[in-house]
Amino acid sequence: MSPRSDPDALSRPGDHIDSPEREPDASVTQPKLGFVGWLRFGWRQLTSMRTALLLLLLLAIAAVPGSLVPQRSSDPNGVTQYFADNPDLAPVLDGFQLFDVYTSAWFSAVYLLLFLSLIGCVIPRTKHHFEALRARPPRTPARLSRLAGYTERALPGAARSDAAQGERRQQEPSDASRRSAYPADLEPRVDAAIAKAAEQLKRAGYRVERYDVRGEASVSAERGYLRETGNLVFHTALVGVLVAVGIGGGFGFSGQRVVVEGQSFVNTLAAYDSFNPGRFFDDTTLDPYRLSLEELDAVYETRNQEAIGQPIDFTATVSVQAQGKESQPGVVKVNEPLRVHGTDVYLLGNGYAPTITVRDPDGEVVFTDAVPFLPQDANLTSIGVVKVPDGLEEQLGMVGFFYPTQTTLGSGAYTSSYPDLVFPVLTLNVYQGDLGIDGGEPTSVYTLDPSSMEQLTGGSTGVESIELMPGETVDLPNGLGSVTFEDVSAGAGADPAADEGDYSQSVSRFASFDIHDDPSQGWVLVFAVLIIAGLLVSLFVPRRRMWVKAVQRDGAVVLEYAGLARGEDPGLEDAVASFADRHAGTATDAAAATPAPEAAPPGESADDRPNPST
């Protein structure tokens, strides 16, 4: 639909659908390409539509493996598991960076090339667009009848003047200085109609230019520059997102920390359980505020028979205290992070932290702490580890299961049947020996390496695992001492009147917080908004040209209307038709102001006459 000679298309990649079709590339037929020639050739290839398209498709394909294989960034445990399950395959995949797809060399290569192509494409277009914004709408084509929505309307009043026309024409047979080929008596009418068209088009948002070519008066109009603007904004904002993420993200950090009810942590590097700084992150920028978890409130479904135990709500009530300031209350919920002191605090998980006390044979406390147990299922069957490095003859380790509401399966195994504290039971298997923590190697607080320890209870030892409910104490095997599962509600004395058998407050909960700062976030949002806005504009603002021309045909003057779509423009033909109707309609009014030639007293200019009808 677009003419081949559209200057506008020059800024587009050579293989854009609206670009003029090139002769078979001259550079190919050249015997030899110089270095610069090759560079130019390569650049043209890189910034072509076809390359952009292929790179886009390649990007889509390259993203797939990251959903098939666990990724270190989003699922580190999954990666560990994958290595354990596929010991032969995993290292091979790792060699291809398949566990880090989105930071891999090959994925990066694809998107960097794509963005290079994008920049190479957008810059000349932007330059050209600025010029186009200042340029005149193109000259009216010689023949409108070949263009979209072509339609004609009679020049109002023209039919009636046929006779007069012929006469006048003869009266002025050859006036070489005249530009116009119209009969002189119609000229004011033509002029008024074209001026009117120009004005109406202008009001409709078109840029207009009058052309009088070969004696034919016309107006050329173009609108929809916003379409190209939108497209350029869209593509530029894509680069903006990439840059914001790539650079801005480097100044942030994210850290995780487990906090038990009643405990607190201070926002310093050392206090985090795990910490991932961005590339440019400076840890002196951490504001050392204190975050205390007052209470973690969990609500579970109790009425809907089909969904018993499903979580309804988790609320962490916290207090935040900046250095040397009063502490402020705060709330963290799922979906509702707490934004304090330049960081965002998220509630990512929660669970139980049974308070366990170990005494030596003399009854001296050698260990007491609320130990976070990691939930394993929806009913919060949880696993935890207790390590007692000092105070006993040998180091002691215990691997425990905690069941908030314990039930026994048919197989005799225990499980939890409800996530809240209805019938809490703690079981412990005791190990004695070397905990392996003295060597200075970092070990997880959630795992126990029993390789250099002797198991004393459970498993194949023949000794029953230790089993406790809140408030109970039992002796450790071999007279090592005793272990107590503290009932924190009793201990705190907060609720001494609690019914016997009400365990609902007997075990502390913990919250696992994720604390972030990502300075790129705001920028990414700004660019995202630009992307959407640019997209809407570039896909829905029609870019079109419209022409109105007065042509003389067999002594009469006819108004011709036609349009040209620049890009997708389904509404073009309707737009031309409705403009023609409107214009011809109002042109009639305008013509009414210009009386028919017969009625005009000789010598009086039609334009000077007042409008009799209005």
Added chain:
Amino acid sequence: MTLDDISITLVYSAMAVYAIAFVAYAIDLARRSAVATRAADEAKAAAAAGVATADSPVAVGASAGAGAPAGAVAAGGPGGSTPTSAKPASGTVRGAASVAYGKSPALRVGVAMTVIAWALHLAADVTRGLAAGRVPWANMYEFALTGTLVITSVYLLVLVVSKHDLRFLGTFVTGLVLVLLGVATVNFYVVVAPLPPALQSAWLVIHVFVATSATGFLALGFALSVVQLLQARRESLVASAKAVKQNFLATLPDSATLENLAYRVIIIGFILWTFTLMAGAIWAEAAWGRYWGWDTKEVWTFIIWVVYAGYIHARATRGWRGSRSAWLAIIGFSTVLFNFTVVNLFFKGLHAYSGL
């Protein structure tokens, strides 16, 4: 009977009516083939008799009524035998242009049934929402229930808005909706359950609904692209003057028109999808503490987006407009379906909201 039971009953009723609509649309397609074949035969006969030159228009619409075969009459009901309006044939049989088709009672039955099914479907969806006390799109079953409703709505909307007669897409739309609803009720159904904390957000309303709407538009774009490919193949056969067995395609818009229509629906779907992706990122920031983490569902949302960006580019790339871009639209919708089914059910990730 609880509200949810009522909802389920309505779903089954809607499915039954969709099935009737599907049959009606299918009959219409069969009838189109018959009309096209006869038009071709008549053109041949006319040519043989030396009456008509190769490019003389054949008023198929008029002849269709006169000699309607028993099959079409039976299929279309009594109305099928009334002579169809003798609209001037819009094309010639030899050319690639379409054969005039005229009125089709089966088609009208199809559309009427689709509207009824849509109303039942809407009622089912609303009652499900009332039963749950929240928006009805929080698990696989509800995604499917609402998503199919949106597909039908988009189809009906496009019928109203478009200048072209797109009712022939009814076979695809009702067929797809029927299959998805069937799978959803049989395999995905879960009773009403409260929202897990992570889903308790205004973004559930926006993000998921926009995603579902996008799917509705992309589905229609897919159907149009498939027909476009078939039509393009037929046109090239006709152009190379090979013997073509005329089928229903002859009565449909030409491939260029189909392509433009597909493009228009797909860009709407694409914009909605872009918004889905961004709203998802904003929600993820609130719920999980990062706006983008290459979670499996995020990966596939991204892949879909990039494939459709590729489609839009293809439309603007010389040598890629036409059939190649249609293939991209088809691949694009396949990734949408893949994302909804396989990724939801079998891939591990944070988006574990299928409720299964």
